[in-house]
Amino acid sequence: VTRARIYLDHNASAPLRAEALDAMLRVLRDVPGNPSSVHAEGERAREALAQARERVAALLGAQPDEIVFTSGATEANNAVFASLASGSAPAAIATSAVEHPSVEQPLGRLEKRGWRVARHPVTCEGELDAREFLASLCADVQLVSLIAANNETGVLFPIAAIADGLRERGIALHLVATQWIGKLPLDARKLSVDSLACSAHKLGGPKGVGCLFVRRGVAFEPALLGGSQERRRRAGTENLAGIAGFGAACEAAQQSLAAESQRVAALRDRLWRGLRERVPGVLRNGGAQNVLPNTLNAAFPAARGELLLQALDLDGVAVSAGAACASGSLAPSPVLLAMGLGAERAAESLRFSLGPATTADEIERVLALVPPIVARVRASGATR
Numbered sequence: 001v002t003r004a005r006i007y008l009d010h011n012a013s014a015p016l017r018a019e020a021l022d023a024m025l026r027v028l029r030d031v032p033g034n035p036s037s038v039h040a041e042g043e044r045a046r047e048a049l050a051q052a053r054e055r056v057a058a059l060l061g062a063q064p065d066e067i068v069f070t071s072g073a074t075e076a077n078n079a080v081f082a083s084l085a086s087g088s089a090p091a092a093i094a095t096s097a098v099e100h101p102s103v104e105q106p107l108g109r110l111e112k113r114g115w116r117v118a119r120h121p122v123t124c125e126g127e128l129d130a131r132e133f134l135a136s137l138c139a140d141v142q143l144v145s146l147i148a149a150n151n152e153t154g155v156l157f158p159i160a161a162i163a164d165g166l167r168e169r170g171i172a173l174h175l176v177a178t179q180w181i182g183k184l185p186l187d188a189r190k191l192s193v194d195s196l197a198c199s200a201h202k203l204g205g206p207k208g209v210g211c212l213f214v215r216r217g218v219a220f221e222p223a224l225l226g227g228s229q230e231r232r233r234r235a236g237t238e239n240l241a242g243i244a245g246f247g248a249a250c251e252a253a254q255q256s257l258a259a260e261s262q263r264v265a266a267l268r269d270r271l272w273r274g275l276r277e278r279v280p281g282v283l284r285n286g287g288a289q290n291v292l293p294n295t296l297n298a299a300f301p302a303a304r305g306e307l308l309l310q311a312l313d314l315d316g317v318a319v320s321a322g323a324a325c326a327s328g329s330l331a332p333s334p335v336l337l338a339m340g341l342g343a344e345r346a347a348e349s350l351r352f353s354l355g356p357a358t359t360a361d362e363i364e365r366v367l368a369l370v371p372p373i374v375a376r377v378r379a380s381g382a383t384r
């Protein structure tokens, strides 16, 4: 009998929610028009777009007109830095040492163009101290960009305290909330962030769609020029089916948010307790307190993460060693290195990320599989 696979890589991409699939199929089948067209077909497409925008805005604590649909969080992040650079002479940007490549790479380009980028260090638990961070900001900082919840460790940054401090000083704040949205509540207006990036496929929507929240009144220079879609903030005919799926996924996530985050946190904690009992020497990467409910990053000393990942994959369990976008490369995770954990420990680490479909039975099966795999990889001596 072949057993169903166990998918513990939701931070790379979450399975499509049934509600999202239904909404997408409905649009693909029944909505032929362009949302910019005047006729009845156009009107129906416009309605689908508006409904999705309301659903996404509701989950983010935003007004619908503050949502700009994009191809994902990568595009949303790039758009923010492009907008900043087009409206200002080179100045300074402050960020952390554990950002996603879709922030790190555009910042690298700005540095080549004369901008200064201050990358604030994190503790060995991956945390950022809000007071220290605020105190470190130079007078010419125009924008602070921070990853709200880390994709690799799940560690949460103190975004409310930082937002408060920045508001007092009139410095703009961009949040990368890709991993946060759909897993924990967030209210973009209450936080008074200026912009925020988010992605549909991390919360059970389709891949290739996401959004940029831009608070009302915040200056924004579009990266894509052309038609007047998205209130002239992102030209091009909308990915309507994807957007409808995104909206449906947001609504579904919002309805179950509180109960689901508790349920998943209990499963994640069970996984960690079980690993600690059964795998000698296992270490948790990142603190246990300020962390996403679904994420566990752990190091298995003297066992290479890639070998563990491959063995688990053969046994039907999908996990990750480092972030998905970095897979295929043998380089140790820059996030774990920035936490000061060292290249060896970084190469011996796995990320388990749970989701709505994860069951207690799956966690028990993983707990039965991991210890003998670790023992086997350790015995093979292939640590490098």
Ligand SMILES: Cc1ncc(COP(=O)(O)O)c(C=O)c1O
Binding pocket: 011, 012, 071, 072, 073, 074, 075, 100, 102, 147, 149, 150, 151, 176, 178, 179, 198, 199, 200, 208, 209, 210, 325
């Ligand atoms: C923190 C973070 N930011 C950005 C992205 C990129 O999002 P997207 O795949 O929508 O471009 C991801 C995941 O891939 C992520 O985890």
